Amino acid sequence: MKLDRSLYEELVEHARQERPRECCGLVATRDGVAERVHRVTNSYKYPQLGYEMGYDAARLMFEIEDAGLEVGAIYHSHPRTAAVPSQTDVNTAVPPESGQPLWPGTIYLIIGFPDGRDEPELRGYRIDSEGVAEVSLSVG
Numbered sequence: 001m002k003l004d005r006s007l008y009e010e011l012v013e014h015a016r017q018e019r020p021r022e023c024c025g026l027v028a029t030r031d032g033v034a035e036r037v038h039r040v041t042n043s044y045k046y047p048q049l050g051y052e053m054g055y056d057a058a059r060l061m062f063e064i065e066d067a068g069l070e071v072g073a074i075y076h077s078h079p080r081t082a083a084v085p086s087q088t089d090v091n092t093a094v095p096p097e098s099g100q101p102l103w104p105g106t107i108y109l110i111i112g113f114p115d116g117r118d119e120p121e122l123r124g125y126r127i128d129s130e131g132v133a134e135v136s137l138s139v140g
Contacts, residue, residue: 015077029072083112
């Protein structure tokens with residue numbers, strides 16, 4: 001996935017603004033190139049420990065598709081840890097009950113702050129029934 005510098009900064013800014021809570025949202029893409037970042041309210045009961053996207057995410061998904069774009073990525077932050085999927089992240093992407101990905105082909109972006117530091121890292125993953133695989137991100 002390709003991200004221009006301004007969209008990268010938008011993702012990082014969202015993560016910083018929400019700390020110590022996790023932020024979340026969607027990235028609209030066209031042909032693997034990020035075009036827009038859409039913030040979503042984290043409706044998880046304990047937002048310092050996880051994220052959950054509510055009905056506004058479903059509405060945004062329709063709006064993205066109606067605009068001729070794709071939901072290329074789902075993003076969230078790890079305010080105190082590295083940008084590596086947790087077991088909860090994996091279970092959210094591929095519920096154990098079904099063993100099938102909720103959003104096949106979607107990239108999961110994580111904005112991490114290792115050891116709670118201020119300097120973020122952004123990494124992307126494909127999470128599916130085959131497991132977790134890091135994907136290449138190009139920021140420029």
